[in-house]
Amino acid sequence: xxxxxxxxxxxxxxxxxxxxxxxxxxxxxxxxxxxxxxxxxxxxxxxxxxxxxxxxxxxxxxxxxxxxxxxxxxxxxxxxxxxxxxxxxxxxxxxxxxxxxxxxxxxxxxxxxxxxxxxxxxxxxxxxxxxxxxxxxxxxxxxxxxxxxxxxxxxxxxxxxxxxxxxxxxxxxxxxxxxxxxxxxxxxxxxxxxxxxxxxxxxxxxxxxx
Ligand code: DC
Numbered sequence: 059x060x061x062x063x064x065x066x067x068x069x070x071x072x073x074x075x076x077x078x079x080x081x082x083x084x085x086x087x088x089x090x091x092x093x094x095x096x097x098x099x100x101x102x103x104x105x106x107x108x109x110x111x112x113x114x115x116x117x118x119x120x121x122x123x124x125x126x127x128x129x130x131x132x133x134x135x136x137x138x139x140x141x142x143x144x145x146x147x148x149x150x151x152x153x154x155x156x157x158x159x160x161x162x163x164x165x166x167x168x169x170x171x172x173x174x175x176x177x178x179x180x181x182x183x184x185x186x187x188x189x190x191x192x193x194x195x196x197x198x199x200x201x202x203x204x205x206x207x208x209x210x211x212x213x214x215x216x217x218x219x220x221x222x223x224x225x226x227x228x229x230x231x232x233x234x235x236x237x238x239x240x241x242x243x244x245x246x247x248x249x250x251x252x253x254x255x256x257x258x259x260x261x262x263x264x265x266x267x268x
Contacts (some may be wrong), residue, residue, distance in 0.1 A: 059084075059175045059176075059191060059192070059265070060171055060175075060176055060178060060188045060191040060193075061082075061084065061176070061177045061182075061191065061192065061193045061194075061195070061262060062178055062183035062187075062188050062191040062193070062194045062195065062238075062241075063078075063178070063179045063183065063195050063197065063212050063258075064179075064181055064182065064185075064194075064196050064197070064228075064235075064238075064241065065195075065196050065197035065198055066198065066204070066228060066235055067204065067208070067224065067227050067228070068126065068199060068203070068204025068205070068208050068224065068268060069199045069246055070197055070199060070207070070246040070251065070254060071180075071197055072088065072179060072230070072259070073181045073251050074197065074251060074254045075088070075177045075178075075179040075257055077251055077252075077255045078177050078255050078258050078259065079081065079176075079177040081225065081255060081259060082175065082177070082262060083175070084174075084175040084177050085119060085175065085176040085177070086128075086176070086177050087124070087164055087167065087170055087171055087177070087179065088124075088130075088179050088180075088181070089163070089167050089178060089179060089180035089181075089183065090150075090179065091124075091130050091141060092122045092166070092167070093150050093153060093159075093163065093197075094130075094142075094146050094150050094162055095115050095122040095130055095131075095132040095137055095141055096113065096116065096120075096132070096153055097121065097141075097149050097150040097152075097153045097154075098140055098146055098147055098152060099114060099120060099124065099133055099137075099150055100113055100131050101145070101146070101149060103116075107149060107152045107153055107188050108152075110157070110158045110159060111158060113153055113156055113159045113163070114156065114158035114159050114162050115160070117162040117163060117166075119160055120132055121134045121166060122166075123142050124170075131177065141238045142211075142212075144212060144214075144215065144223075146224070147212075147223065147227075148226075149225060151157040151226070151230035153212070153229075154230075155230060160182075162163060162183075164187050167180075167183075168187060168188070169189045170187060171187070172176075175220065178191075181235055182236070184196070184238035184240075184241050185197075185236065185237075185238045190259075191245060192262075192265045193242075193261045193262050194237075194240055194241035195244065195258055195261070196237035196238070196239050196241040196242070196243045196244070197242060197243075197244055197245075197254070198243060198245050198246070198247075199245065199247045200247045201224065203246075203247045204224060205220055205224060208220055208223070208224065221262070225229060242261060244257060
């Protein structure tokens with residue numbers, strides 16, 4: 059079974075998707091980490107981030123790997139923490155908007171999600187990567203709450219940088235942020251992680267019983 063969890067930055071996707079996967083004993087696939095990894099490698103190699111063809115070639119040649127312990131690798135380097143740096147946050151939307159890059163990534167995501175039970179987190183999972191997912195959830199949260207969560211994740215970030223960051227990411231991700239028509243929307247603004255996980259688990263149990 060595939061559980062697709064989509065939504066904007068700061069809506070709580072990663073925390074919820076990880077906790078849900080753990081609770082259900084499903085695998086967890088973080089597709090944002092794949093775009094981040096490619097961006098990190100492209101920057102390291104000094105590639106032109108406007109060159110869609112070169113980036114798609116790089117994505118094909120250097121697949122992102124996830125180890126059993128949840129660490130992220132590309133080109134033989136463990137980049138689990140480097141991909142969360144602010145410089146990567148800033149550039150990843152530039153890389154992720156190229157269609158040839160998305161084609162390579164989506165194909166790989168489908169392969170990684172093919173066998174067994176998996177929770178897949180991203181922006182376009184319920185719409186494009188796994189339109190047949192058994193359960194589709196679209197998480198949202200108020201902008202103020204999303205900003206608070208962002209500060210908790212990136213304590214060093216200043217107020218201006220934070221506001222620009224969320225606005226720019228929302229704008230550049232907007233085209234891919236449409237919920238699937240059959241997705242269940244959950245507003246996480248006033249909910250605890252456990253409550254959100256409970257709700258999604260209930261949807262999974264309903265689907266399994268059907
Ligand atoms: O969820 P995140 O912040 O780690 O995502 C990083 C970037 O990748 C963000 O700009 C959105 C983009 N992304 C995407 O375009 N499609 C996905 N399936 C996942 C992430």
